[in-house]
Amino acid sequence: MNNLEKYRSLLTDGVDGLLLTSRYSRHYAAQFDIAEGIAIVTKAGGYYFTDSRYIESAQNNIQGFKVVETNRANPYSKLLNDAIAEFGVECLGYEEEYLTVAEFAGMEKDLKAKLVPMGKQIDKFRAVKQEWELDRMRKAQEITDQAFEEVLGRIQPGMTEKQLQAELIYCLYKNGGDGLSFDPIVVSGPNTSLPHGVAGDRVICKGDFITMDFGALYQGYCADMTRTVAVGYATEEMEKVYNTVLQAQLAGIAVTKAGVTGAQVDGAARKVITDAGYGAYFGHGYGHSIGMQVHEAPNCNPSGDTPMEVNMVCSAEPGIYLPGKFGVRIEDLVVFKEDGCENLTRSPKNLIIV
Ligand SMILES: [Mn+2]
Structure with missing residues (x-):
């Protein structure tokens, strides 16, 4: 058809x-x-x-x-x-x-x-993507991964969030993006506890986390990824929270396959965060569908009760946000398949210290 x-x-x-x-x-x-x-x-x-x-x-x-x-x-x-x-x-x-x-x-x-x-x-x-659509989304995400790799070399203590946001946007276009899936989120230090904070004039310094949430648009299709990196060093608490979010994301990805509901995927990730004692600090859902629009249905959140189908594409983005301290979010895009999922995001997920 x-x-x-x-x-x-x-x-x-x-x-x-x-x-x-x-x-x-x-x-x-x-x-x-x-x-x-x-x-x-x-x-x-x-x-x-x-x-x-x-x-x-x-x-x-x-x-x-x-x-x-x-x-x-x-x-x-x-x-x-x-x-x-x-x-x-x-x-x-x-x-x-x-x-x-x-x-x-x-x-x-x-x-x-x-x-x-x-x-x-x-x-x-x-909601269910065709191969030509998946090809465009793979390319959009590849561009986005390349932009991330390039922008890592441009992060310097002393620059502002807005300056880093400008570098990130430049890298998205330079690596082949037709546009932006959305205005990139670039937050640093205590601002990382704001899940959708807006880049401002705060100066990035050593000991900060920086969260970047961004995506290239390619031939009408959106990419979307988030990485949180540390500047100079990370404290033990920062490492603990980072690893908890990463384990939560991996737990969600591990149960991601056609036939499971969005609530089941969300639940698998949420359990890791709750068991670690941070349940109250993960307010948003685990993921949203994405395609021509950055937010599509169905969602992988606690009320996602319809079984996901082969070739639906969803974000995998748990987070922990500690008000006044810092926050961490890690986001990949995954395609639901019969026996598992295809992860479109290739960037590393170990804690990067720039
Ligand atoms: Mn997202």
């Missing part, structure tokens, strides 16, 4: 057309990424509308749709109504998670079809 057929499978009694407005769904359905546009899918055919900035690229690369240019004379509403009339669409499913209230109000006013919210049904197709 090609991707367009997957979307067509949603066209049943209540819905006879689908409006794809999110960049992710348009990319997945047409197997090509265009920053702006709207696509409509019906049993009989589909149109992909975009403007003059993207039309040539769309015409050359979009698969499965008729590509038509929108412009002042042919606004999206007119083109969509033409398609609605041509295909006799009465009920048009839409992605309510990716429309602003204003955009929805405009469509409700202009379009000559009843709008039906599709909930999570449209996104769910992207």
Whole structure:
């Protein structure tokens, strides 16, 4: 079943057309990424509308749709109504998670079809990755691993978190990233107890932990990794917490395979942290799915109750955060397989002291 057929499978009694407005769904359905546009899918055919900035690229690369240019004379509403009339669409499913209230109000006013919210049904197709998607994610992660190796040589006591963040971003692009999966997190010293702290003007010094959480975007797909490194030296307590997080991550990875639930994976890792006495300091979930978006469903957290499937990709990122002291997080990306998992992240996980 090609991707367009997957979307067509949603066209049943209540819905006879689908409006794809999110960049992710348009990319997945047409197997090509265009920053702006709207696509409509019906049993009989589909149109992909975009403007003059993207039309040539769309015409050359979009698969499965008729590509038509929108412009002042042919606004999206007119083109969509033409398609609605041509295909006799009465009920048009839409992605309510990716429309602003204003955009929805405009469509409700202009379009000559009843709008039906599709909930999570449209996104769910992207949970299990195809080989071409995994190849892009492997490449995204390879770039990210290379950036990590390179940035390690650039860490110097005396530089600020923001300066290190800038070096990290440079390394992600230099090694082949098309962009960033998200603004990298770079925190140091006591700031490492903030799981999603923001890089600031704090000066990095000896005895600090530095946590870097970052990923390259490659052909529309995200990488995501975290490493915590020590500057100059690490105290016994820092080593103990680091090793506890590492053992927790390895325990999660050890049970990662198709058929287990996200809660089981989370539980295996959480047990290590709880048994070591740090249970209260691991507040977030063990992992999230990832693909075109850095955070996708399903999650590997205590409420993840659906069995994971072959070729779902999830992060493995336990952490311990001691307020006022320091924190540690270690994150890899793993692909669920029949008998285990493929770890996309190659960077070492022993405690690195720079
Ligand atoms: Mn992550």
